[in-house]
Amino acid sequence: MDVSCEVRFGKNQREIEREIDPTGVINRIYPKGYGEGVNQLTIRxxxxxxxxxENEASIAKYGLIPYVWVDRRFENVESLKASAQALLDERSVPKVSYRISAVDLSVLTGMDVDKLRLGRIVRLVDPDLGAFEARIVAESKPDMVGSPGDIQLEIANKTENLGTTQADLERRQEINEVYAxxxxxxxxxxxxxNADFSNPAIIRFNLPEETVRVNGLTLWFETSEFRTYGQATQGGGATSTTTSGGGATTATSSSGGGVAKSTASGGGSTATSSSGGGTTITSSISNPTFFAYTSNPVGLNPAYADHIHAINVTDQMNHNHSxxxxxxxxxxxxPSHTHNFDVPNHSHSVSIPNHTHDFTIPNHIHEIAHGIYKLNxxxxxxxxxxxxxxxSHTSTSGDNIDLVPYLSTDSGNKIQRGWHTVEITPNDLGRINAQLNLQFFIQSRGDYSL
Structure with missing residues (x-):
């Protein structure tokens, strides 16, 4: 405030009267702005x-006097706090009204500092009250004709009356009626x-730009067995596939070489065979007619050295032998014995020529076995x-898990508006049954127009 005039004892001040009203003192104020309930703007x-x-000096002098101040015009928390602080500074001391009887010396001096007019900031200098500055809130001249220089001034805080209170209530009502x-x-x-390690359960949700506050984000979920609804599907049919061998492959295996092995009989075994028994065999010589014998006796008469003795046999040699x-x-x-044999060093070689294997799958179908099948x-x-x-939750089920602390925020630590994602990833095949509950406060106005 810039001081533009002055009232000083012994100069232009004649009388001074002070009125103090402590009924309107407030030394703790709870400011509330835009919104309602838990979503109403505060300075917390x-x-x-x-x-x-709060004003600690005022509380020590007058005791704690709280007040809830609501003005829904404020959507910015800094502006709300600044206005509340100004109101607290004004209301933390009693309302004081000064009525001053003074002399308007400007008619004589022509100086601006001596002009006492409504709305001007005046410096009051009094030996009993000290010096302070305040605004002239009322001005009157009791006698315009007889004493035009006499003037009555009212300065400092003007005491509230029924009219000012009613005006303030009407102003706030008008604000509430037109303010969304x-x-x-x-x-x-x-x-x-269903979900697994590579395919998590994904829940996406959007916070619109008109969101004022996020009140809560909670998750409930449980995990059950992986589920499918069929066991077979139709085949392609009439498919021919050929596989080819490695070709010209030779595989060789080698024995240990030079190995001698012996096998033993049971030892002391007796085997007996029986003839047919009662068998008769007969041999016969038929019709021999001549039998000749030649001898060369030694030491006999040389004249009779070579001769033949002959016997004529008729039926004498025709006989049987039984x-x-x-x-x-x-x-x-x-007897007990063994059999020994030797296996010399050797190898076995196999050669597989280039070749292919051909097979044909005829046209066919696989019928679907309908049903609900669960992985065990x-x-x-x-x-x-x-x-x-x-x-920080790894159990396969959960109830009322608070997710608000994990939402992404901007540089001002405010939850970002737009899309957000919640992912639940099991460490094996499974089925996720989940519900995400979002509570938020949103403005009921926007920029869209028809």
Whole structure:
């Protein structure tokens, strides 16, 4: 404030009257701006977590006098705090009104500092009250004709009356009627599908730019067996496929070489064979007619050295010989013995020529076996990520898991508007059944027009 005039005791001040009204003192103020309920704007986030401002000197002198101040025009927290501080500075001391009887010396001096007019900032210098500065809020001249220089001034805080209170209430009502406050929204996102380590369950949701505050983001989920709905599908049919061998491949295996091995008989074995028994065999000589014998006796008369003795045989040699073999057995005894043999060094070679294998699959179909089939195992752990940030929860189920601390934020530590992602990744094949609950406060106005 720039001081433009002055009232000083012994110069232009005649009388002074002071009125103090302590009924309007406020020394702790709770400012609230745009919104409603838990979504109403407060100064907590920029005031060390405290939702109020206070004047400790005023509390020590007059006791604690709190006040909830609501002005929904404010959407910026810094502006809300600054206005609340100004109001606290004004209301933390009693309202004081000064009524001064003074003399307007400007008619005589012509100086601007002696002009006492409504709205000007005046410096009041009094030996009892000290020196202070305040605005002239009222001006009157009781006698314009007889004493035109006499003037009545009212300075400093003007005491509130019924008229000023009513005007303030009407102003706030008009603001509330034309000012959109928005609404709280609750959205639920569901997911129920198979998932594995490479294909996680993904839930995406959007925070519109008109979002004022995110009240909550909670996750409920459970894990069950992997599920499928069929066992077979139709074949392509009439498919011919040929596979080719390696060709000209030779495989050789070698024995140990020079190995001698011996096998032993049972030893002391007796084998007996039996003849047919009662068999008769007869041999016959038929019709021999002549038998001749030539001899060369030694030491006899040389004259009779060579001669033949001949016997004429008629039927004398025509005879039979009979032999009868009675029933009998042949016994053979085999003593204990072994058989030895040697295997020399050698190898075995096999050569496989180039070749192919041809087979044909005739046209056919595979019928589908309809039904719900579950894998007989479950994942043991899961990994939950919100906007790429891991959540400290690995159990395969959970209830009311708070995900707000994991949402991505901007440089001002404010939750980003736009798309966000929640991922649930099991460590094995499984089925994820999940529900994501989002609660947020959104303004009920926008830029879209028809």
């Amino acid at each position: 986030e920029i005031n060390n977590g405290r939702p109020y401002l 406050q928005g609404a709280t929204n609750l959205l639920a996102y569901s997911y129920d599908d 032999s009868t073999i009675p029933n009998h057995q042949h016994t053979v005894i085999i 195992r479950l994942p043991s752990t899961v990994t939950i990520k919100v906007d790429g940030k891991a959540v």
